[in-house]
Structures are given as structure tokens and as C-alpha cells.
Amino acid sequence: MDLSIMIPELLSALPLTLAITFTAMIAGFLLALVTTTFRVRRIPVVSQFADFYVSYARSVPVVLQLFVAFYGLPLVVALLDVEDFVSPNVAAMVGLSLYHGGYLSEVLRPAYLAVERGQHDAADSLGYSFLQKLVRVVGPQAVHIALPGYGNAIIYLIHNVALVMYIGAADVMATAHLVMERDYNQYQFETYLVLAVIYSLLCLVAWSIVRFFEKRNARFAPNTARAKATVMPSV
Amino acid sequence: MFDSEVLLPDLWDILGAVPVTLAMALGIFVFSTMIGSLFAMVEYRRIPLLRELVVAYKVIFKGVPMVIVIFLAYYGLPPTSRFLTSLVGIDYNGHSTPNWITLIVALTLCVSAFQAEVVKGALNSFDNGQAEAAYSLGYRKTQLFRRVMLPQVIVAAIPDLANSIMVIMKALSLGFAIEVVDIFAQSQLTAALNFYYLEAFLIAVFVYMVIAYIVTFVADRLERSLRV
Numbered sequence: 130m131d132l133s134i135m136i137p138e139l140l141s142a143l144p145l146t147l148a149i150t151f152t153a154m155i156a157g158f159l160l161a162l163v164t165t166t167f168r169v170r171r172i173p174v175v176s177q178f179a180d181f182y183v184s185y186a187r188s189v190p191v192v193l194q195l196f197v198a199f200y201g202l203p204l205v206v207a208l209l210d211v212e213d214f215v216s217p218n219v220a221a222m223v224g225l226s227l228y229h230g231g232y233l234s235e236v237l238r239p240a241y242l243a244v245e246r247g248q249h250d251a252a253d254s255l256g257y258s259f260l261q262k263l264v265r266v267v268g269p270q271a272v273h274i275a276l277p278g279y280g281n282a283i284i285y286l287i288h289n290v291a292l293v294m295y296i297g298a299a300d301v302m303a304t305a306h307l308v309m310e311r312d313y314n315q316y317q318f319e320t321y322l323v324l325a326v327i328y329s330l331l332c333l334v335a336w337s338i339v340r341f342f343e344k345r346n347a348r349f350a351p352n353t354a355r356a357k358a359t360v361m362p363s364v
Numbered sequence: 365m366f367d368s369e370v371l372l373p374d375l376w377d378i379l380g381a382v383p384v385t386l387a388m389a390l391g392i393f394v395f396s397t398m399i400g401s402l403f404a405m406v407e408y409r410r411i412p413l414l415r416e417l418v419v420a421y422k423v424i425f426k427g428v429p430m431v432i433v434i435f436l437a438y439y440g441l442p443p444t445s446r447f448l449t450s451l452v453g454i455d456y457n458g459h460s461t462p463n464w465i466t467l468i469v470a471l472t473l474c475v476s477a478f479q480a481e482v483v484k485g486a487l488n489s490f491d492n493g494q495a496e497a498a499y500s501l502g503y504r505k506t507q508l509f510r511r512v513m514l515p516q517v518i519v520a521a522i523p524d525l526a527n528s529i530m531v532i533m534k535a536l537s538l539g540f541a542i543e544v545v546d547i548f549a550q551s552q553l554t555a556a557l558n559f560y561y562l563e564a565f566l567i568a569v570f571v572y573m574v575i576a577y578i579v580t581f582v583a584d585r586l587e588r589s590l591r592v
Contacts, residue, residue: 184573184576184577185569185573187576188530188534188572188573188575188576188577189534189568189569189572189573190534190535190537190538190548190572191534192537192538192540192548193537193548193551193565193568193569193572196552196561196565197562197565197566197569200561200562200565201562204366204562284426284427287429288429288430289429291429291431291432292429292431292538295541302431317435317439318436318439318440321432321435321436321439322436324432325428325432325433325436328427328428328429328432329424329427329428332426332427333427362426362430362474362475362478362531362535363531363534364430364531364534364535364537364538
């Protein structure tokens with residue numbers, strides 16, 4: 130086994146892994162914002178639908194969500210009557226965005242609710258609209274409360290990107306399988322160790338970025354109890 | 365494209381895998397909670413050296429995706445167990461270990477890192493004034509732990525423990541990579557027989573959501589009835 134050949138080869142698939150991660154990160158965040166808004170405002174029907182979506186994203190294994198996206202998307206595309214563009218990569222991005230959005234919504238909602246009740250009331254009594262209240266009063270404080278949970282969410286997203294090879298996306302894991310098979314499956318344990326190091330480093334980078342913002346924002350910290358960051362992993 | 369006629373037979377097929385999945389999840393839950401409690405105790409009591417080891421363990425198993433841990437166990441456990449048994453003089457072929465044992469070991473290793481966090485959080489929520497009150501009443505350390513701490517700590521940990529059962533159930537779905545049949549793997553097998561993939565997967569989604577609903581419902585009830 131030659132590490133100097135194997136590592137560059139594994140890293141050549143990193144752009145796809147990162148592309149899926151970032152797409153899921155951005156789309157999932159927007160989705161979480163919309164879902165959280167619906168969930169805290171209690172609009173009939175829409176709110177129930179948002180609740181159902183979050184419980185889907187949280188109680189179904191990510192592999193299964195990926196497979197549902199992979200086999201379900203062509204059906205949706207056929208209904209919309211557009212040309213079929215669903216490849217494993219697209220399905221992975223959609224599936225992980227849905228997963229990340231649901232997970233993140235369960236981070237953002239407690240953060241929103243953890244901002245002191247009196248501040249909500251004060252903003253309401255001053256005649257702020259929901260959007261104004263969010264942008265000027267609750268949002269800035271909720272950001273700080275939500276940051277540790279957001280860091281966890283990103284780390285679990287990176288972990289779950291390792292699963293996209295099962296629907297056929299050629300990410301780092303899939304490349305590792307190719308490398309192993311070319312070596313007649315002699316160095317499987319070692320290859321997985323290298324993969325473990327690569328994913329740990331990715332998580333470390335993500336974690337230190339979130340940590341940097343946590344530290345920087347510490348002086349804006351509201352004096353309320355911190356919302357409990359979900360410690361449990363999500364797979 | 366979507367055939368609703370296969371839904372019911374698929375459901376029966378997939379329900380057949382539920383008892384096995386639950387049994388494995390329960391086993392992993394018990395083992396990981398025991399190991400996690402040990403870790404949490406080490407951190408709570410601030411035992412030097414051991415504490416650093418526990419922190420290192422947690423960092424490692426939180427940073428690596430579970431799939432990779434499962435594969436590492438799959439390729440690493442047989443030689444390791446063979447080596448360990450040869451030390452005590454037993455000739456055991458590690459490669460004859462069934463895959464489900466490998467899966468249980470791998471997931472127990474992963475989940476105990478998180479269970480340690482859950483138990484530590486519950487221990488930290490314990491009010492120290494009560495400990496002082498108990499000491500002033502002449503309680504011994506073990507009495508304090510059994511009669512005052514444990515009942516409260518368990519109740520405080522219930523929501524997270526219920527959550528962890530669900531996490532373990534979901535993590536078992538990764539076992540299909542090493543040929544362990546749980547709910548998800550069974551849905552794949554069912555789908556492979558009649559080529560109705562989406563239908564089988566939707567049934568599996570339904571089964572998982574129902575189980576999650578039951579687990580949270582039971583945990584809520586339990587917490588309410590135990591809370592002082």
C-alpha cells in the first residue's frame with residue numbers, strides 16, 4: 130500500500146463530497162428557516178405539515194432518506210413534466226438537504242424559544258411585525274444560542290455525506306472502494322483508517338470555524354439559559 | 365410507476381424484521397449506557413489520566429462517521445479477537461464471528477461516546493445542595509447515590525435516552541453494508557424481489573416513523589409518572 134498514491138487519489142473525489150455538503154448546507158439552512166417559521170407561528174395545516182416533515186427527517190435513517198430521494202425524485206420530475214435530470218449526485222443533494230433542513234429546524238426552534246419570553250412580549254407590544262421582531266430583537270440573540278447546535282448539525286451532515294455512495298455518487302468513500310478493489314482487497318482496514326482521518330479532519334475544520342464564531346459572538350451573549358444542544362448523533 | 369397493490373404484502377415482509385431490529389437496538393442500548401455511565405462517572409469524579417483517555421475516546425468516536433467505524437470493526441475485529449484469544453491460549457477463529465455481533469460491537473463503541481455525554485448532563489443537573497443535606501443527615505456516599513441521586517438523575521436522562529434508542533435504531537440501518545438484516549435491509553431485499561423500490565422504502569419510512577412515535581410517547585408517559 131502506497132499512501133503517497135492513495136491519498137491524492139482519494140482527495141481527487143473530495144470536490145464532489147464538498148459540493149454535496151455545501152449544497153445541503155445552504156439549501157438545508159433555507160429550508161430550516163422556512164420550516165421553523167411555520168412551526169413557531171402555528172398556521173393551521175401548514176404547521177402540521179412542517180411538523181410531519183421534521184419528524185420524517187429526524188426519525189428515518191439517512192440511508193433510507195437518500196434511497197427515497199433517489200427513487201422518488203424521478204416520479205416528482207415526471208409529474209412536473211420536465212426533462213429527467215436526476216442523477217445520483219442530484220438525488221444525494223436533494224436527500225441530504227431535506228435531512229439537514231429537518232435536523233436544523235429542531236436546532237433553530239429551541240433557540241428561538243430560548244430567547245427570554247419578555248423580549249418577545251416587548252417587541253410584540255411595540256408593534257413590531259414578525260419579520261422585524263426576528264431581524265432586530267430575537268434573531269441576533271438566537272444566533273448565539275443556536276451556534277453549538279449548528280456546529281453539531283454540520284458535523285453530522287459531513288458524516289452523512291459518507292453515505293451517498295450507496296445511491297451511486299462517486300464520492301470519497303466510493304473512490305476508496307475502487308482503490309481497495311484494485312489492490313485485490315488486501316488493505317481494507319488501512320484504507321478505512323485513512324478515510325477516518327480524512328473525515329475527522331473535515332469535521333475538525335468545520336468545528337473550528339463554528340467555534341471561532343462562537344468565541345467572537347461571546348460578548349453578545351444574552352443572559353438567558355443556553356438552549357440544550359442536542360448531543361445525540363443522527364444517522 | 366407507483367403501485368399501491370404491493371404495499372400491504374411489503375408491509376408484512378418488512379414488519380418481520382422489526383423484532384430483530386428492536387432486540388439488537390435494546391442490546392446496544394444496554395451495553396452503551398453501561399459503558400457511557402462509566403465514562404461519565406470518570407469525568408464527574410475527575411479521576412486524573414482516565415479522564416483524559418475518556419475525552420480522547422469521545423473525540424475520536426464523534427469525529428468518525430459510523431459507517432467507517434462499522435467497516436473498521438468488520439475488517440479489524442476478527443484478527444484482533446483471534447490475537448486476544450490466542451493470548452489466553454484458546455484457538456478461536458475470529459472470522460467465524462457472525463456479522464451481527466460485529467455490528468453490535470461497532471455501534472456500542474460509537475454510541476457509548478454519546479451516552480457518556482447524556483449521563484454527564486444528567487449528573488450535572490443534580491443539585492449539590494441536596495448532597496450537602498444528605499451528608500448532614502448522616503448519609504453515606506453509596507446511600508446518597510442510591511436514595512437521592514439515582515432517582516432524579518434517571519428521570520432527567522429519560523428524554524435523551526429515548527432519543528438515543530431511536531438513534532441506535534437508525535444506526536442499525538447501516539448494518540446492511542455488512543449483511544445484517546434490519547428494517548431497512550429487509551425493505552431492500554423485499555424491493556429486490558418485485559422491483560417496486562419506492563413502495564418498499566416508503567413502507568420502511570412508515571415503520572420507522574411509527575416506532576419513533578411510540579418511543580417518544582412511552583418516554584413522555586414514563587417521565588411524567590416518574591417525575592417528583
